[in-house]
Amino acid sequence: MIKRYSVKKIEQIWNESNKLNVWLDVEKKVTFAWMKLNVISKNEYNLINDNAKINIERMLEIEKETRHDVVAFTRAISETLGAEKKWIHLGLTSTDIVDTAQNKLIQQSNEIVLESLNSLQNTLREKAILYKETLTMGRSHGIYGEPTSLGLKFLLWFDEIQRQIKRFSLAREQIEVVKISGSMGNYANLEFEIEEIVAQEMGLGIDNISTQVTQRDRHAFLISVFANIASTLEKIATEIRLFQRSEVQEWHEGFKPNQKGSSSMPHKKNPISSENITGLSRYLRSFTNTAFENNVLWHERDISHSSNERIIFSDVFNVLVYTLERLNETLNDLVIDEDKMLEHINCQFNVFYSQPILNYLLINCDESREEIYDFIQKCTFETMNNKIDFKQSLINNNIGKYLQNISVLDEIFNINYFIRNVEKIYNRTLNK
Template sequence: MIGRYTRPEMGRIWELENKFAIWKEIEVLACEAQAELGQAGITREEAQWIRDHADFTVEEIDEIEKVTNHDVIAFTTCMANYIDADIPEGADKPSRWVHYGMTSSDLGDTALSYQVTQACDIIIDDIKRLGETCKRRAFEFQNTLCVGRTHGIHAEPMTFGMKFGSWAWALKRALIRMEEARAVAATGAISGAVGTYSSIDPYVEQYVCEKLGLTPDPLSTQVLARDRHAQVMAALAVTASTLESIAMQVRLLQQSDVIEAEEPFTKGQKGSSAMPHKRNPITAERVCGLARVVKANAQVAFDNVALWFERDISHSGAERVVLADSFTALDYMFGKMQWMLDGLQTYSAKMEHNLWRTKGLIFSSKVLLALVDAGISREDAYVIVQRNAMKVWEDIQNAVDGPTYRERLEADDEAMALLSQEKLDEIFDPWDFLTRKDVVFDRLQELEF
């Protein structure tokens, strides 16, 4: 991922320095396990020597790989040079125990699993932080009236806090998915060339995995099955979709014709090089754009599941790109969404204004039920409600300052034969829609991240 969209903590996880540091720890732990097991010939003193002297530099590994064309061999060669540097000429080299009985995937896959858990932990923290923000702001706007929209059309009254509340619940689901994906990913394998432990005791795998907080794969072949990685990428993609959905809502709310809320616009910020009046939702748009990358990368992970026999490496180069890029992009998206939603600028007066822009049409469902309650069929009631509503729509469409929906009903003899003025007062009170709204806020109060 390019630096523009990389936050430092996540970026460090995917740097070569971190990857090789994990490789080093796995190789050292394997040596210590072999020494403790006492079957391979390595002594505890040699294992301690290896721990004390094992080292590498990325630059040296790169130079060796130019010759070997094999990154694991380049790494073990580099590390051996450090381990044996102070060993007298002619003496046994402790480095001979490094990578003993292991294959490249034992090292690479187990290390990748550990990297994925590191990255998952950051995303999990991101989700919790944003979820708590949405929950807090939901109660801030618990009683702020606004109009609900379906198909982009004004529907019925709701409160703005319900928007934040729905986002909080979506993030709770994202948290559950991400925690499940982490558990599936936290798996290691040190089982040899095709998973038979032909040259290495299973104790080594158990020892290394336990030290790293991983679970040994029950049957790994040469590699860890890539459905594990696909589940992680799917969780990232769905989470990105959730952030995209929230960001899209902000974009819609910030439209000039709506302007009920907008992302922060800081001092000195510019909206357009050509039109100085503009306040564009560029951060929300950026989040939506990056979500496409994370979602598209999930397809690569799905394609990586199918490998030849016990393994091939058709997945390798692709997943080195998409795992790092998806985690990095999603972490960046969370940073922007946290800034945006924590500082979201809201305009309650505009919400109230928009509630009445359709001249009372949003109360049509209450009128329909009141007419049914008065004793006529739903079909007959629908005709009365709709014929008056369509006249109001026509006025709105043609910018005619005509009667409101209530005034249309009051002029309709058939409607007024069934509805009293007192009933109309009740119907056209937006709070009448919200007498049970606190049910959802009571549920939200119990939500924990």
């Protein structure tokens, strides 16, 4: 991952030193399991646990000759031991170590992802509560519709992130597993209990059935969840970008005192964070194709997945956490212009009461829907063309032929009508 988008907490997990230390931990946990089964003496296990070390430089030197990283790894750590070294890698194949360790690294990274998701969800919840009764013009197809609660936007995203967290939890359950089943996945050279002991010691689940590798549908599911999360992040970023346009200007990203928006136009304030989030979200989704193709391996295994996995897991976790944290920061610094939102509501001359009027007339008079609709539509066009209040247009066009008492219009033309059920939506969403 390039430094610009790397996250220190993730880099520390996926760097070569930590990866090899987890490999070593798996080897030690396996020797511990053999000890529990009385194959290795306690003294021999203690010697391995206390003295086995990994020297990366020595391992790389050996790998030049062996052209096999795990063989180089086991030989390098064996050089730090005495006669007890014979127990290193007993009954194992390379992927017992590599896949178990990789799944452990994924577990560690998932904890950071969860922290970032929870933090973002909390921010969205706070914004939703803050703006629950703040009116904004709702839009469909990019066109003004009816006023609505600004808070509902944040509540919608809060609820969506909550669903993403549930999906993520299921994906975690499926990927955070130990795989200690041997060369063909049939435990021929291992005792069945070894895997159970290692899983318990490492705080991981168990891969119920495997081949020489953990099946990559597990990894594909996790990355597909990340891609889904990315779609939510881009959705939020896109909304910010739309509201910051010059012709809208209802929302603005925070702009630091010495920040610059353009190299050539000093007046510019661009939604750069939201655009950055949009681009990185697209990059995140690009990992899915590779992840799904990795599930298709020859027979009990091949290594067509191995090369790309050395890259994609570090990258996907770095980019996901970076994007989550940047969006959270963007939302916390977001500037909402309530006066501009009210201005956009007022510039519609109350034409957005067309549906409440339509519904009221349908319920309270006998004319057909088609006649009433056409009458109201004619009044809305007149309202916008002549820039007169919609209520006045209705009166000018003789709405009295449908209403016995036109004073009822004063009751219908109540802006709080559009948020009358917002409290119920909040209660259902926050209390479920």
